[in-house]
Amino acid sequence: MSETGDHPAPADTAPAAAPRPRLFALLLKDRVACLAALVLLAMSTAAVVGPFLLGDLATRQNLHSVDLPPFTLDNGWAFVLGSDSLGRSVAARLVVAARTTFAVAVPAVLVSFVVGSAWGMWAGYHRGWRESVSMRIADVVLSFPSLLLAVVVLYVFSPSIATLVLVLAIARVPVYLRTARAESAELRSRLFVDAARTFGASSGSIIRRHVAPTVMPTLITVATLDFCFVMLTESSLSFLGIGIQPPDLSWGLMVAQGRQELQTAWWIAVFPGLAIVMTTISATTLASWARLATDPAQRWRLTVPRGRVRRTARKAEEVAE
Amino acid sequence: MLVFLRRRILSSALPLLAVVLGVFFLARLTGDPANLYLPLSATPEMRAEFAARNGFDQPVAVQFLDYLSQIVRLDFGESLRTAQPAAQAVLQAFPATLQLAGATMAIAIAAAVVVGSLAAYRPNSVADRFASLLSSASASVPDFWFAIMGVLVFAVTLNWLPTSGTDGMGAWVLPIATLLIRPFGVLVQVVRGSMVSALSAPYAKVARSKGAGERRVIFVHALRNAAAPALTVAGDLTVGLVNGAVVVETIFGWPGIGKLMIDSILQRDFAVLQAAVLLTAVTIFALNILIDACYALLDARVRQGVTT
Numbered sequence: 001m002s003e004t005g006d007h008p009a010p011a012d013t014a015p016a017a018a019p020r021p022r023l024f025a026l027l028l029k030d031r032v033a034c035l036a037a038l039v040l041l042a043m044s045t046a047a048v049v050g051p052f053l054l055g056d057l058a059t060r061q062n063l064h065s066v067d068l069p070p071f072t073l074d075n076g077w078a079f080v081l082g083s084d085s086l087g088r089s090v091a092a093r094l095v096v097a098a099r100t101t102f103a104v105a106v107p108a109v110l111v112s113f114v115v116g117s118a119w120g121m122w123a124g125y126h127r128g129w130r131e132s133v134s135m136r137i138a139d140v141v142l143s144f145p146s147l148l149l150a151v152v153v154l155y156v157f158s159p160s161i162a163t164l165v166l167v168l169a170i171a172r173v174p175v176y177l178r179t180a181r182a183e184s185a186e187l188r189s190r191l192f193v194d195a196a197r198t199f200g201a202s203s204g205s206i207i208r209r210h211v212a213p214t215v216m217p218t219l220i221t222v223a224t225l226d227f228c229f230v231m232l233t234e235s236s237l238s239f240l241g242i243g244i245q246p247p248d249l250s251w252g253l254m255v256a257q258g259r260q261e262l263q264t265a266w267w268i269a270v271f272p273g274l275a276i277v278m279t280t281i282s283a284t285t286l287a288s289w290a291r292l293a294t295d296p297a298q299r300w301r302l303t304v305p306r307g308r309v310r311r312t313a314r315k316a317e318e319v320a321e
Numbered sequence: 322m323l324v325f326l327r328r329r330i331l332s333s334a335l336p337l338l339a340v341v342l343g344v345f346f347l348a349r350l351t352g353d354p355a356n357l358y359l360p361l362s363a364t365p366e367m368r369a370e371f372a373a374r375n376g377f378d379q380p381v382a383v384q385f386l387d388y389l390s391q392i393v394r395l396d397f398g399e400s401l402r403t404a405q406p407a408a409q410a411v412l413q414a415f416p417a418t419l420q421l422a423g424a425t426m427a428i429a430i431a432a433a434v435v436v437g438s439l440a441a442y443r444p445n446s447v448a449d450r451f452a453s454l455l456s457s458a459s460a461s462v463p464d465f466w467f468a469i470m471g472v473l474v475f476a477v478t479l480n481w482l483p484t485s486g487t488d489g490m491g492a493w494v495l496p497i498a499t500l501l502i503r504p505f506g507v508l509v510q511v512v513r514g515s516m517v518s519a520l521s522a523p524y525a526k527v528a529r530s531k532g533a534g535e536r537r538v539i540f541v542h543a544l545r546n547a548a549a550p551a552l553t554v555a556g557d558l559t560v561g562l563v564n565g566a567v568v569v570e571t572i573f574g575w576p577g578i579g580k581l582m583i584d585s586i587l588q589r590d591f592a593v594l595q596a597a598v599l600l601t602a603v604t605i606f607a608l609n610i611l612i613d614a615c616y617a618l619l620d621a622r623v624r625q626g627v628t629t
Binding site: 139280 | 335336339340457460461462463464465466469470472473477557560563564567568571572583586
């Protein structure tokens with residue numbers, strides 16, 4: 001699991017701790033999901049330790065090594081992905097930019113996840129006016145193009161990592177709010193919630209102890225997918241010049257810088273985009289795996305070989321018909 | 322039907338009002354335009370005169386009331402940048418975006434219906450694989466990068482298409498292709514999903530048993546029922562299309578409303594920004610009402626307010 005989903009789960013859900021080793025074994029069995037997890041792990045490792053190792057290299061300008069082409073070791077391993085118009089190593093810059101990209105996306109997802117889920121469970125559990133007011137607010141935020149919201153807010157507060165996190169979190173809270181509300185509204189009439197209420201549990205503790213653990217797998221999947229969305233929005237904003245500002249680096253900003261030199265040095269714009277695509281594809285793959293792995297009714301699909309899944313599914317369809 | 326529409330209009334008017342309010346106050350907070358339009362050496366008197374001329378010396382509440390009464394009279398003030406009426410600047414830019422977005426949505430819906438239906442009709446076929454590949458790509462590829470890769474391949478390397486501008490048919494290809502991937506990727510999955518259930522529904526079997534051809538079953542019987550979810554999603558996608566339009570118009574120098582909005586924010590041109598955002602919000606609002614009306618026409622349960 002990416003670091004987006006890992007933190008909030010164990011905090012308030014005791015049962016989540018028990019199946020973890022089993023989940024990990026399941027992950028090792030699925031080759032594609034395993035690869036995706038490895039890519040994400042590599043990216044986040046690069047984001048954490050990369051700047052210490054390569055920070056100097058990423059900013060060192062050298063007019064003797066301007067616009068070196070990629071995929072050759074003639075100029076040393078640092079220039080394996082080429083260099084930009086100031087002679088800086090593209091590979092080192094990619095690693096340093098990974099930190100900014102993660103430093104925006106991870107907190108933004110965490111904040112919107114925590115706020116949106118808590119708010120949504122509260123609204124869905126209580127129904128009534130609390131629910132309608134919350135949903136109206138969510139409608140308003142969602143009906144406004146998120147890029148415009150970001151553009152306007154980022155001009156009020158000058159663009160920085162903190163304001164970017166704030167804007168992206170606000171724009172994404174409704175997504176969790178809607179999901180959590182729908183699920184907890186359905187849960188509140190279930191027998192186990194009724195039982196807890198009969199025993200005199202307060203609504204706060206019912207939400208914490210009974211609703212939250214049940215809703216959590218869905219919300220974590222949503223969060224993993226949302227990680228992609230947040231990352232794409234951040235890079236769009238940086239690309240448009242209203243997100244991360246130089247001398248800071250982000251993948252979107254690197255594409256914008258490379259755009260100026262598309263004719264002479266295509267690699268400057270291509271590689272950061274590829275980095276974005278690799279991260280988002282890995283996160284999506286892992287999210288769809290997590291959806292299966294955390295759903296007790298679907299988990300068997302991961303434990304049997306691929307061919308059998310299809311055959312069993314077909315048989316099930318025939319039975320249904 | 323009328324009751325239904327009235328309820329929808331009322332409930333959608335709230336977001337609209339919030340947008341007007343939000344944009345007005347946020348735009349006020351973006352910084353003093355006097356810093357941008359007067360030389361650094363401007364005297365306090367010059368600044369005061371500038372503020373008085375543009376109404377910035379009034380309390381914000383008064384400015385807002387003035388603004389509201391102007392909107393009612395369809396007067397959006399003047400652009401600080403060009404001294405042109407803001408409404409005129411916005412209306413000049415609007416058709417370019419509308420054409421781009423309209424063409425994109427038309428192509429996206431048509432292509433998604435055909436590909437999605439084929440994918441649902443034959444699961445795991447070429448069309449199905451193509452559809453799922455495209456939709457996963459559409460969720461992972463940043464649109465600005467896609468556009469730049471398009472420029473790199475088709476404009477810089479192959480020289481088939483222009484890099485920017487609006488001249489000729491060639492100039493439309495890359496902007497539309499960039500805008501297209503996301504709506505198409507989402508729509509094709511929605512169409513596929515709802516077609517799968519529609520094709521196995523009893524009425525599809527009845528139609529087949531009466532001897533209706535497969536094409537008739539797909540496009541007449543199943544599609545009518547499968548269209549409703551696709552329509553709802555199409556409404557959400559138009560909001561996303563505005564996001565896309567800002568990026569695409571900036572990259573391709575398309576003189577549309579997205580570019581106008583970015584430019585007017587960078588230049589702190591309140592009047593134009595407000596008019597542009599308001600027009601966008603009204604358009605989205607009108608479009609949602611239109612989609613709801615279509616939805617109600619398709620599905621009698623919605624029309625009569627029956628909740629299922």
